Amino acid sequence: MTVERVIGACPHDCPDTCAVVTEVQDGRAVRFHAAEDHPITQGWLCAKVRPYLDHVYHPDRLKHPLRRAGPKGSGRWQKISWPEALAEIGLRWRTIIAEYGPQAILPYSYSGTLGLVQMTVSSARFWNRLGASRLERSICGAAAEYAVNATLGARHSPAYEDVLHSRLLIIWGCNPVSTAPHFMPFLRKAQRNGCQLVVIDPRRTRTAKGCDWHITPKPGSDGVLALGLAHVISREGLHDEAWLAQHTTGWPQLRQRLQEYPPERVAAITGLDSEDILKLARLYAITDPALIKIADGLQRNLNGGQTVRAICALPALTGQYGRRGGGLSYSTSGYLNWDDTAVNYWDQCPPPARKINMNRLGAALLGEGEDPPIKSLFVFGSNPAAIAPNAGRVVAGLQREDLFTVVHELFMTDTADYADIILPATSQLEQTDLHKAYGHTHLTYNQQAIPPLGEAKSNWKVMGLLAQEMDFAESWLHQTPDELIEEILAATTVTNPALEGITLDHLKQNHFVPLKFEPQVPFAGGRFPTPSGKVELYCQLLADQGLDPLPGWVEREDDGLGANGKTKGDFLPEEALYLISGAAHHFVSSSFANQRGLLRREGGPFVEIHPQDALARDVQDGDKVILENGRGWFESRAIVTENIRPGVLVSPKGRWSKLSNGRNVNWTTSDALGDMAGQSTFHSNRVWLRKKTNLHNQRNL
Ligand SMILES: Nc1nc2c(c(=O)[nH]1)N[C@H]1C(S)=C(S)[C@@H](COP(=O)(O)OP(=O)(O)OC[C@H]3O[C@@H](n4cnc5c(=O)[nH]c(N)nc54)[C@H](O)[C@@H]3O)O[C@H]1N2
Ligand SMILES: Nc1nc2c(c(=O)[nH]1)N[C@H]1C(S)=C(S)[C@@H](COP(=O)(O)OP(=O)(O)OC[C@H]3O[C@@H](n4cnc5c(=O)[nH]c(N)nc54)[C@H](O)[C@@H]3O)O[C@H]1N2
Ligand code: SF4
Ligand SMILES: [Mo]
Numbered sequence: 250m251t252v253e254r255v256i257g258a259c260p261h262d263c264p265d266t267c268a269v270v271t272e273v274q275d276g277r278a279v280r281f282h283a284a285e286d287h288p289i290t291q292g293w294l295c296a297k298v299r300p301y302l303d304h305v306y307h308p309d310r311l312k313h314p315l316r317r318a319g320p321k322g323s324g325r326w327q328k329i330s331w332p333e334a335l336a337e338i339g340l341r342w343r344t345i346i347a348e349y350g351p352q353a354i355l356p357y358s359y360s361g362t363l364g365l366v367q368m369t370v371s372s373a374r375f376w377n378r379l380g381a382s383r384l385e386r387s388i389c390g391a392a393a394e395y396a397v398n399a400t401l402g403a404r405h406s407p408a409y410e411d412v413l414h415s416r417l418l419i420i421w422g423c424n425p426v427s428t429a430p431h432f433m434p435f436l437r438k439a440q441r442n443g444c445q446l447v448v449i450d451p452r453r454t455r456t457a458k459g460c461d462w463h464i465t466p467k468p469g470s471d472g473v474l475a476l477g478l479a480h481v482i483s484r485e486g487l488h489d490e491a492w493l494a495q496h497t498t499g500w501p502q503l504r505q506r507l508q509e510y511p512p513e514r515v516a517a518i519t520g521l522d523s524e525d526i527l528k529l530a531r532l533y534a535i536t537d538p539a540l541i542k543i544a545d546g547l548q549r550n551l552n553g554g555q556t557v558r559a560i561c562a563l564p565a566l567t568g569q570y571g572r573r574g575g576g577l578s579y580s581t582s583g584y585l586n587w588d589d590t591a592v593n594y595w596d597q598c599p600p601p602a603r604k605i606n607m608n609r610l611g612a613a614l615l616g617e618g619e620d621p622p623i624k625s626l627f628v629f630g631s632n633p634a635a636i637a638p639n640a641g642r643v644v645a646g647l648q649r650e651d652l653f654t655v656v657h658e659l660f661m662t663d664t665a666d667y668a669d670i671i672l673p674a675t676s677q678l679e680q681t682d683l684h685k686a687y688g689h690t691h692l693t694y695n696q697q698a699i700p701p702l703g704e705a706k707s708n709w710k711v712m713g714l715l716a717q718e719m720d721f722a723e724s725w726l727h728q729t730p731d732e733l734i735e736e737i738l739a740a741t742t743v744t745n746p747a748l749e750g751i752t753l754d755h756l757k758q759n760h761f762v763p764l765k766f767e768p769q770v771p772f773a774g775g776r777f778p779t780p781s782g783k784v785e786l787y788c789q790l791l792a793d794q795g796l797d798p799l800p801g802w803v804e805r806e807d808d809g810l811g812a813n814g815k816t817k818g819d820f821l822p823e824e825a826l827y828l829i830s831g832a833a834h835h836f837v838s839s840s841f842a843n844q845r846g847l848l849r850r851e852g853g854p855f856v857e858i859h860p861q862d863a864l865a866r867d868v869q870d871g872d873k874v875i876l877e878n879g880r881g882w883f884e885s886r887a888i889v890t891e892n893i894r895p896g897v898l899v900s901p902k903g904r905w906s907k908l909s910n911g912r913n914v915n916w917t918t919s920d921a922l923g924d925m926a927g928q929s930t931f932h933s934n935r936v937w938l939r940k941k942t943n944l945h946n947q948r949n950l
Pocket of ligand 2: 358359360361362367388389390545549628629632636637657659660662674675677708830831832837838839840902903914915918
C-alpha cells in the first residue's frame with residue numbers, strides 16, 4: 250500500500266505556525282511529523298502537537314449532528330441528520346429575524362484555527378450578509394495591537410534569528426518555552442554567543458528558568474516599571490537625544506511626565522528593589538543591540554494598553570529601533586493584512602451591525618446592551634464556557650431557555666454541553682486552508698490530507714450550507730476553499746508587494762513560502778508608518794479618542810468583587826492574592842485539554858502558591874484549596890513553590906470545567922475591560938484562597 254505525504258500547517262494559536270507532514274495510507278493518517286526543511290519548524294514539533302493523531306482520532310470526536318433531548322446541560326442528545334439540523338437552524342433564525350431582526354443572532358468564534366478560510370473568512374462573509382451582530386475580537390491581544398499600531402504604525406517584528414545579533418534580550422511577560430517554542434533554539438544559540446537574558450514575570454516560568462536575571466514585579470505594574478526605567482535612562486543622560494529629536498513625537502512632554510516615576514516610587518508600586526530598577530535601566534541603556542520581546546499575556550490587565558505603550562517607548566529612548574538585534578519583538582502579523590473587501594464583501598451586505606465585546610459574553614447574554622436581545626448564539630472554533638472571563642455569567646447566559654445555541658465543534662466541550670444543536674467539525678487534516686503567521690513571515694498552505702471523519706464538516710462548508718438555507722445565492726458564499734484563497738491572494742497582492750509571485754499554484758507546489766518585504770529589519774532608517782512618520786510617544790490618535798496621549802499609568806486594581814457584586818464578609822481585602830492564569834505548557838487554551846496523554850503530562854488542575862502565603866493559610870503542598878471572589882469560586886490543588894512571587898497565585902488557563910470538579914479558573918476572572926480596545930483583563934484578578942476542609946461544603950461557598 251502506498252503512503253502519501255501531505256504537507257500542511259499547524260492551525261493552532263501559536264506564533265510558530267509550523268509546517269507539518271501527514272503520511273496517509275488508505276485514507277487514514279498513519280504518521281504525523283514536522284516538515285524537515287521549514288526554516289522555523291526545523292524538523293520538530295512541540296509537545297502539544299507531536300501526538301496530533303491522538304487529537305484527530307480521539308474516541309470522543311463528534312461525528313454526527315445532535316439535537317438536545319433534555320433540559321439545557323443535561324447531556325441528553327438525539328442524533329439527527331445534517332438536513333434536519335440545517336432546517337431547524339433556518340426555521341429558528343427566520344422566526345428570530347422576523348421578531349427581532351438579524352442582530353439578535355451572534356456568531357462567536359476565535360482561535361480554534363487561525364486559517365484564512367476556516368477562521369477569517371468563515372467569521373466574516375456569511376454573518377455580514379445575514380446582518381448578524383458582530384463580535385469585538387478582544388479576548389487576546391487587542392490592547393497591545395492597538396498600542397503598538399498607535400505608537401509604531403504597524404506590527405512589524407524582527408525575524409526569530411535576528412536575536413543572534415542581540416547582546417541583551419529582555420523577555421517581558423512572555424513565556425516562549427511554552428508559547429513560541431521555535432524561538433528557543435535561536436535564543437539558546439544567542440545565549441551561547443554571549444547574549445544576556447533578562448525575564449520579567451511574576452512567575453518563574455520555564456523561560457525564566459533559563460535566564461541570567463529574573464525580575465518579578467507585581468502583576469499589572471509593568472507600565473510603571475517601564476516608565477521608571479525611562480526615568481533613570483533620561484535622568485542619567487543615557488538616552489539618545491538626537492534619535493529622539495529626529496524620530497519621535499512628544500519626547501519633551503514624555504520627559505516631563507517621567508519625573509513622576511523615580512525609582513523609589515516605582516519600587517513601591519512594582520514591589521521591586523530600587524537598586525534593581527537602576528541596574529536594569531543602565532544595563533538596557535548601555536547594551537547595544539538590546540531587544541525587548543513581549544507577547545499578549547503581559548497586557549491582559551486593566552492597564553494593558555498603556556503598559557505596552559510605555560514599553561514601546563524604551564527602544565525609542567535608546568535609539569534601538571531599526572537596528573538588527575535591537576528594538577521590539579511583538580508580532581509579525583502587520584506584514585500581511587488580507588484585503589478587507591475580499592474578506593468581508595461589505596459592499597454587498599447590509600450596513601455593519603452592532604458589535605458585542607466577546608469578553609462581555611455572559612453579560613450580553615444576560616441582557617447587557619441595546620436591543621435587540623441576543624436570541625441565538627452560533628459558536629465555532631472557540632470554547633467560551635471554558636475560556637471566556639467570568640464563567641459563572643457565561644454559563645448562566647448559556648442556560649437561558651429562550652436562547653437558541655448552535656455549537657460547531659470537534660468535541661463535547663464545556664460550551665457544547667449547553668447547545669440546542671451540535672454540528673460536528675473537521676480537524677485540520679480534514680480541511681484546506683492558508684495560514685499566515687504572527688511569529689514569522691512564511692505563508693503555509695494546508696492541503697487536506699484525509700476525508701472528514703464521520704459526518705464532520707469544515708467551518709467554510711457549514712457557512713455555505715447556512716447560506717443555502719437562508720437563500721443567499723451569492724457566489725462569494727459558495728466558493729471552494731481554493732477559489733477563495735486565490736481570490737484573496739489576488740486582491741491582496743494589488744496593494745501588498747510582499748505577495749508578488751505568490752499564487753495558489755506556487756503555494757501548492759512549495760507548501761510554504763516567505764513573504765518578500767523590505768526592510769527586513771523593522772523600521773530600518775527610522776521610518777515608521779504612523780501619521781507623523783515617527784514613533785508617536787505623544788499620540789494624537791489616542792488624544793482624539795479621549796485617551797491619555799502619553800505613556801502613563803493609573804492605579805486600577807480588580808476589587809475582587811466584580812459585577813456580581815457579592816461581598817465576602819469573612820475575608821479582608823488585604824488577604825486577597827493576585828491570580829494569574831497564563832498558558833499551560835501542554836494545551837493551547839482549552840484545545841488538547843481533553844487528551845489523555847497531554848493531561849497526564851500536565852498533571853491535574855493546580856494552583857501555585859508561595860510558601861509564605863501557604864503558611865499564612867495553613868495550606869500544605871497537595872492540599873485541596875478553594876479560590877474565590879465576588880464573581881465565583883473554583884477548587885484546585887495547591888503546589889507550594891518558590892517559583893512564584895509572594896502575594897501572587899498561578900493557575901494556568903485551558904482546563905475544561907467538567908474535567909476539573911465542575912469549575913476552572915475563569916469562574917473567578919474578571920469581565921471588566923482594559924484601558925484600550927476593549928481588552929480582556931484575565932490577570933487583573935484578585936481572589937481569596939483557603940484550604941478546603943470537610944466543613945467547607947457547597948453550602949457555605
Ligand atoms: N503551550 C501553549 N502555548 C500557547 C497558548 C497556550 O495556551 N499554551 N496560548 C496561545 C495564545 S492564545 C496566546 S495569546 C499566546 C500567549 O503567549 P504569552 O503571552 O507568552 O503567554 P501567557 O502565558 O499568556 O503570558 C506570558 C506570561 O505573562 C505572565 N504575566 C501575567 N501577568 C503579568 C504581568 O502583569 N506582568 C508580567 N511581567 N508578566 C505577567 C505570566 O506569568 C506568563 O508567564 O500563547 C499561545 N501559545
Ligand atoms: N484565564 C484565562 N483565560 C483565557 C486566557 C488567559 O490568559 N487566562 N487567554 C485568552 C486567550 S489569549 C485566548 S486567544 C482565548 C482562546 O480561547 P478559544 O479561542 O476558545 O480557544 P480554545 O480554547 O483553543 O477553543 C477552540 C475550540 O475550537 C475547536 N476547533 C478547533 N478547530 C476547529 C475548526 O476548524 N472548526 C470548529 N468549528 N471548531 C474548531 C476546538 O475543538 C476547541 O474546542 O482564551 C482566553 N482565555
Ligand atoms: S502549536 Fe506552535 S509549536 Fe506546536 S506545532 Fe503548532 S505552530 Fe508548532
Ligand atoms: Mo490568545
